[in-house]
Amino acid sequence: xxxLGLLSLMVALAAACGVYTLKHQVQGLELHLERTQDAIQDxxxxxxxxxxxxxxxxxxARLHRLAxxxxxxxxxxxxxxxxxxxxxxxNELELQQRRYPALVSSGVAVPLRxxxxxxxxxxxxxxxPAERGRPPVARP
Amino acid sequence: MTGRVSSEVRLARPRLRLLSGVALLMFIGLGVxxxxxxxxxxxxxxxxxxxxxxxxxxxxxxxxxxxxxxLATDYPKTSVFADAQAVQDPAGTAAALAKVLPxxxxxxxxxxxxxxxxxxxxxxxxxAQQRAVIRLGLPGIDFRTEMxxxxxxxxxxxxxxxxxxxxxxxxxxxxxxxxxxxxxxGAADGPLRLxxxxxxxxxxxxxxxxxVERFQARGGxxxxxxxxxxxxxxxxxxxxxxxxxxxxxxxxxxxNRNTQGAYELGSLFKVLxxxxxxxxxxxxITDGYDASQPIKIHRHEIGDFHAKERWLSVPEILAxxxxxxxxxxxxxVGTEGQHxxxxxxxxxxxxxxxxxxxxxxxxxxxxxxxxxxxxxxxHGIAVTPLQAADAVAASICGQPRPPAYVVAENPPAAxxxxxxxxxAEQLRWLMWLxxxxxxxxxxxxxxxxxxxxxxxxxxxxxxxxxxNKLLVSFVAAVPVAAPRYVVLVTLDEPKGTAETNFMNQGGxxxxxxxxxxxxxxxxxxxxxxxxxxxxxxxxxxxxxxxAMNGRLHVNEPSFKVSPDIxxxxxxxxxxxxxxxxxxxxx
Numbered sequence: 001x002x003x004l005g006l007l008s009l010m011v012a013l014a015a016a017c018g019v020y021t022l023k024h025q026v027q028g029l030e031l032h033l034e035r036t037q038d039a040i041q042d043x044x045x046x047x048x049x050x051x052x053x054x055x056x057x058x059x060x061a062r063l064h065r066l067a068x069x070x071x072x073x074x075x076x077x078x079x080x081x082x083x084x085x086x087x088x089x090x091n092e093l094e095l096q097q098r099r100y101p102a103l104v105s106s107g108v109a110v111p112l113r114x115x116x117x118x119x120x121x122x123x124x125x126x127x128x129p130a131e132r133g134r135p136p137v138a139r140p
Numbered sequence: 141m142t143g144r145v146s147s148e149v150r151l152a153r154p155r156l157r158l159l160s161g162v163a164l165l166m167f168i169g170l171g172v173x174x175x176x177x178x179x180x181x182x183x184x185x186x187x188x189x190x191x192x193x194x195x196x197x198x199x200x201x202x203x204x205x206x207x208x209x210x211l212a213t214d215y216p217k218t219s220v221f222a223d224a225q226a227v228q229d230p231a232g233t234a235a236a237l238a239k240v241l242p243x244x245x246x247x248x249x250x251x252x253x254x255x256x257x258x259x260x261x262x263x264x265x266x267x268a269q270q271r272a273v274i275r276l277g278l279p280g281i282d283f284r285t286e287m288x289x290x291x292x293x294x295x296x297x298x299x300x301x302x303x304x305x306x307x308x309x310x311x312x313x314x315x316x317x318x319x320x321x322x323x324x325x326g327a328a329d330g331p332l333r334l335x336x337x338x339x340x341x342x343x344x345x346x347x348x349x350x351x352v353e354r355f356q357a358r359g360g361x362x363x364x365x366x367x368x369x370x371x372x373x374x375x376x377x378x379x380x381x382x383x384x385x386x387x388x389x390x391x392x393x394x395x396n397r398n399t400q401g402a403y404e405l406g407s408l409f410k411v412l413x414x415x416x417x418x419x420x421x422x423x424x425i426t427d428g429y430d431a432s433q434p435i436k437i438h439r440h441e442i443g444d445f446h447a448k449e450r451w452l453s454v455p456e457i458l459a460x461x462x463x464x465x466x467x468x469x470x471x472x473v474g475t476e477g478q479h480x481x482x483x484x485x486x487x488x489x490x491x492x493x494x495x496x497x498x499x500x501x502x503x504x505x506x507x508x509x510x511x512x513x514x515x516x517x518x519h520g521i522a523v524t525p526l527q528a529a530d531a532v533a534a535s536i537c538g539q540p541r542p543p544a545y546v547v548a549e550n551p552p553a554a555x556x557x558x559x560x561x562x563x564a565e566q567l568r569w570l571m572w573l574x575x576x577x578x579x580x581x582x583x584x585x586x587x588x589x590x591x592x593x594x595x596x597x598x599x600x601x602x603x604x605x606x607x608n609k610l611l612v613s614f615v616a617a618v619p620v621a622a623p624r625y626v627v628l629v630t631l632d633e634p635k636g637t638a639e640t641n642f643m644n645q646g647g648x649x650x651x652x653x654x655x656x657x658x659x660x661x662x663x664x665x666x667x668x669x670x671x672x673x674x675x676x677x678x679x680x681x682x683x684x685x686x687a688m689n690g691r692l693h694v695n696e697p698s699f700k701v702s703p704d705i706x707x708x709x710x711x712x713x714x715x716x717x718x719x720x721x722x723x724x725x726x
Contacts, residue, residue, distance in 0.1 A: 049216065
């Protein structure tokens with residue numbers, strides 16, 4: 001009878017210790033969870049703030065103004081768009097760079113150059129001075 | 141002792157057994173329940189926990205453009221408050237706070253001494269200010285973060301997006317008409333995506349702003365539609381407003397000219413008149429009319445602004461914008477035919493765009509011949525610019541297309557084709573001629589073949605028309621051979637400048653504005669330039685000659701269309717409107 005009582009007491013003590021440890025662990029985990037959730041919330045708020053800030057900083061009007069003021073960029077003109085199939089072949093461009101002196105009847109040597117077969121003269125296109133658009137007007 | 145069990149004990153034993161049995165059963169029950177809760181039902185209890193970190197703190201869904209750029213979003217704004225009972229040194233606390241937070245109430249120290257549990261110290265502080273207050277380490281001072289609606293693009297799409305009130309409820313624009321979708325359970329569907337393209341929107345607003353400034357106009361509107369799909373890429377109305385600051389808006393600022401303003405658009409309607417006359421077979425594109433005499437109907441006399449006083453071909457009626465010619469075309473169609481055609485184009489009913497600010501068109505109550513004649517050149521019928529752009533798009537596409545829409549989800553169903561593909565092709569050519577040789581030549585863009593039509597309408601004032609108070613407009617299709625975009629600009633009471641020889645008609649004011657818009661938006665939308673063959677193909681139909689101007693008695697250039705080249709031929713198979721989004725919606 002005494003043995004049984006002693007055994008029960010020990011089991012009860014062990015169970016109490018187990019429960020205490022478990023509860024302690026759970027508390028620790030709950031604290032961790034709460035902190036993580038707070039961190040997630042903070043990060044989410046920060047994300048919303050940053051997205052809004054990004055949208056404000058990348059307003060098309062603002063980019064237009066900054067690109068013009070600091071980089072001298074102007075809007076592209078329609079003729080600056082060229083389809084890949086309209087571009088001359090590389091070897092044609094190389095031929096274009098070479099000059100072939102040819103003697104004309106007056107006895108003067110004139111450098112002859114090849115013109116690419118493609119519809120667009122890329123070199124000329126690139127050499128054209130960039131058209132300066134009128135400076136953008138800042139509006140608040 | 142054991143042998144002599146008393147009668148009392150004998151009597152009590154069964155009761156004790158019963159009692160201990162009951163107690164045992166209760167403990168077994170408890171044990172089973174404990175095992176059930178901890179081992180078996182544990183999963184269910186975990187699931188019942190509220191999911192912290194879901195979207196419950198967001199109040200309204202974002203509004204974004206077609207590329208996902210933010211137009212409206214909820215923004216966390218932090219405010220400082222005090223629990224006055226927890227504040228230990230009211231005067232010291234107030235002084236410390238004043239150092240890091242500018243503009244505090246003067247009697248803050250008094251309020252902090254009031255023992256109230258809640259006192260606002262300052263609303264809407266910055267992150268840096270919040271960190272500074274935390275660093276002060278003051279007892280009784282705390283923060284509250286609330287969501288506020290902000291519009292990062294400010295004025296850019298203000299009339300479309302709208303704004304919200306102090307309770308975060310939608311008051312105007314899509315914020316109002318899409319309240320259910322943006323607020324409450326609908327918000328879970330994520331951001332509301334529009335068809336607007338902020339890049340194009342900015343170009344239109346910029347160019348329109350310059351035009352309004354340059355011609356000292358009272359305002360203006362600009363629209364860019366995807367011709368085939370009806371998607372609105374840009375819709376600007378000036379003057380506009382900043383939806384972040386809506387406490388003192390004027391009616392003028394809030395007015396969305398594109399959807400609310402019903403205007404008599406004048407000669408712009410000649411495109412529609414030509415479309416109905418050609419489609420109904422009332423006139424052939426090779427025909428013409430005698431425009432030497434003004435038309436008289438009852439007491440009214442209809443003459444031409446650019447009077448030629450001679451026979452005019454159909455292409456010339458468009459190119460020189462002849463009222464007489466347009467009126468005769470409309471009379472050939474007939475009053476009923478015109479009414480039907482306007483109905484099919486959606487000009488007689490409110491536009492179905494889901495904005496709260498949509499105006500009804502103003503149409504004649506009874507449709508008499510005089511109404512037919514004036515409507516032929518856009519008077520006596522007032523429609524919104526959005527309706528007009530839609531009608532022109534339908535007329536030059538000649539294919540089923542949905543009416544213009546601005547919210548990308550659930551686009552409206554397509555309306556049946558308003559005119560045949562053949563009529564549409566003829567119309568595109570006529571509009572090309574207007575820009576190539578007619579009143580719209582100021583809209584020319586290096587690189588694209590444009591089609592267009594000018595409009596300069598006298599504004600209705602009281603019961604009559606104002607003197608030289610015009611509402612000018614220009615509608616363009618680009619590229620005209622297979623239109624991808626329709627652009628419509630209106631300017632309200634522009635004044636001529638030295639550069640325009642003090643002319644204020646649509647050809648001098650609205651047309652160059654459209655040209656500027658197209659030349660900037662084309663490359664942005666990767667619209668390839670037209671090759672020289674396109675212009676040659678279009679020009680091949682044109683027969684130029686000379687004719688005697690009946691008023692000035694001088695020879696002037698005249699235009700006719702070649703009868704030898706068939707329409708809707710295999711010429712590159714160019715028919716209808718190109719539309720990227722149509723084949724792959726969403």
